[in-house]
Amino acid sequence: MPEPARFTVTIDGRDVELSNLDKVMYPAAGFTKGEVIDYYTRLAPVLLPHLRGRALTRIRYPNGVDGAFFFEKNAPGGTPSWVRRETLPVPGSTMSRETIDFVVVDELAALVWIANLAALELHTPQWRVGADPDLMVVDLDPGAPAGLRECCAVAVLMRDRLADDGIAAYPKTSGKKGMQLCCPIAGAQSAEVVSAYAKRVADELAAQMPRSVTARMAKAIRPGKVFIDWSQNNAAKTTVAPYSLRAQPNPTVSTPLTWDEVEAIGTGDAAARQYTATDVLDRVDDHGDLLADLLSPGPRLPV
Numbered sequence: 270m271p272e273p274a275r276f277t278v279t280i281d282g283r284d285v286e287l288s289n290l291d292k293v294m295y296p297a298a299g300f301t302k303g304e305v306i307d308y309y310t311r312l313a314p315v316l317l318p319h320l321r322g323r324a325l326t327r328i329r330y331p332n333g334v335d336g337a338f339f340f341e342k343n344a345p346g347g348t349p350s351w352v353r354r355e356t357l358p359v360p361g362s363t364m365s366r367e368t369i370d371f372v373v374v375d376e377l378a379a380l381v382w383i384a385n386l387a388a389l390e391l392h393t394p395q396w397r398v399g400a401d402p403d404l405m406v407v408d409l410d411p412g413a414p415a416g417l418r419e420c421c422a423v424a425v426l427m428r429d430r431l432a433d434d435g436i437a438a439y440p441k442t443s444g445k446k447g448m449q450l451c452c453p454i455a456g457a458q459s460a461e462v463v464s465a466y467a468k469r470v471a472d473e474l475a476a477q478m479p480r481s482v483t484a485r486m487a488k489a490i491r492p493g494k495v496f497i498d499w500s501q502n503n504a505a506k507t508t509v510a511p512y513s514l515r516a517q518p519n520p521t522v523s524t525p526l527t528w529d530e531v532e533a534i535g536t537g538d539a540a541a542r543q544y545t546a547t548d549v550l551d552r553v554d555d556h557g558d559l560l561a562d563l564l565s566p567g568p569r570l571p572v
Contacts, residue, residue: 283351283378287385294333294389297518300546305514306384308546313377315558316512320380322397324357324371326507327388334389334516341388344370352379355398359505373398389514392507395463396456402463403456404563405570406508407438407471408498410447412491415481417543420448421535423474423482423495428528430470435568439560440531442543444515444523449501449508451560453567460504466570467499511560512549520546525559 275288290303309316330338344354353373359366374380374391383391395404407427409420421440427450428438438450454463471484474497483494501508509515509523524544533539544552 278381280378280381281376283349283376285349285378285382285385287381292333294330294387295518295520296333296335298520298545300520302385302387304546305387305389305520306381308514308520308550309380309384310377311550312512312553313380315553315561316510317374317377317380318558318564319511319560320374320391320393322373322375323393324355324398325374325383326392327372327383327386328390328392328516329386329388330516331387333387334518338516342369342371344372345386348372349382352382357398389516391510391513393510394504394507395502396460396504401456401458402460402502402504403454403566405436405452405454405463405467406501407450407452407467408443408447408501408508409449410491410496410498412488412494412496415493415495416446417442417448417541418534418537419481419495421531421541423478423497424448424450424531425528425535426474426478427470427497430474434571436570437562437567439525439563440528441511441523441525441560443509444513444521444543445517446543447495448526449523451511451563453563453565455566455569458570460502462572463570464499464502466572467502471497471499511563514546517543522546522549524549524552525556527556527559 277284277286292302294302327341353375354370356368356370359369395402411420431438436452438452442448475482475484484497513523515521521543534541
C-alpha cells in the first residue's frame with residue numbers, strides 16, 4: 270500500500286508528524302524530503318552537539334530549492350510543546366521586534382521536526398544561550414575567478430597565523446563556494462572582543478597579500494581575491510552549521526575537512542570540490558566528527 274501523506278512517528282518518546290516524504294526538494298538530484306530527514310537523522314550524533322544550546326535560524330524551502338524560501342528564527346505556529354524555546358533580545362530587528370522566541374534544537378525529535386518543515390539550511394550564532402561566544406569563525410569568501418582552491422591556500426596561512434597566538438583552527442567547506450575556519454575559544458570574552466581580534470588578523474593577512482586577499486567587504490575590490498570575513502563574529506550574525514545541507518542544485522553540505530585535505534587542495538594536488546549528503550555520510554563513517562574539538566573550551570584571545 271502507498272505510504273500515507275501524513276503520519277506520526279515516535280522518537281525518544283516524542284510524537285513527530287511527518288508529511289509528503291516523496292516531495293522532491295532538490296529537483297536536479299531527485300533528492301526528496303524523506304531523504305533530507307533520513308540524512309539529518311543519520312547525522313544527528315555528530316550534528317546535534319554543534320546545535321545544542323544555540324538559537325537556531327532555519328532557511329525553509331517548502332517547495333524545494335528551486336522555489337521560494339524564507340528565513341525563520343521564531344518558533345512557528347504549531348510548534349510542539351516539547352521543543353525547546355528561548356526568548357532572546359534581537360536589537361536592530363528588521364521586524365521591529367524586541368525579542369524573538371527562538372527554537373533550540375537539542376534532541377533528535379526536534380531535528381526531525383524541523384527537517385519535516387523543509388528547513389534545509391541550519392545556521393547558528395557563535396554563542397550558546399546565556400553565554401559569551403565560545404567560537405570564533407573566519408569566513409573565507411572567494412570572488413570569482415578565485416574559488417575554493419584559493420580559499421584553502423589562504424586558510425593555511427590563517428591557520429598558521431592563529432597558531433602563533435595559541436588559537437587552533439578547524440576547517441570546513443561552506444557547501445557553496447567558500448569555507449570557514451572554526452576556532453574554539455574561552456567563553457568569557459564579548460563578541461566585540463572576538464570581532465576586533467578577527468579583524469586585526471584579517472587585516473594583517475590582507476596587508477601581506479594585497480593581490481589575493483582582502484579584509485574589506487566592498488564587492489568592487491573582491492574579484493579574484495579571497496575575502497576574509499571577520500564580521501561573522503558579530504553577536505547578531507549566524508554561520509551555517511557543520512553538516513548542514515545547503516540550497517544548491519545538488520544536496521551539498523557544509524563539510525568538515527582535514528588539514529591534509531586543505532593543504533592538498535590549496536597546492537593543487539587535490540581537486541577542489543563541495544561534498545554531497547551521500548559523501549558526508551561516508552566521511553563520518555570514516556572520520557567521525559572532525560570538528561569534535563570545537564565542543565571543548567579553547568583559550569582566551571589576546572587583546
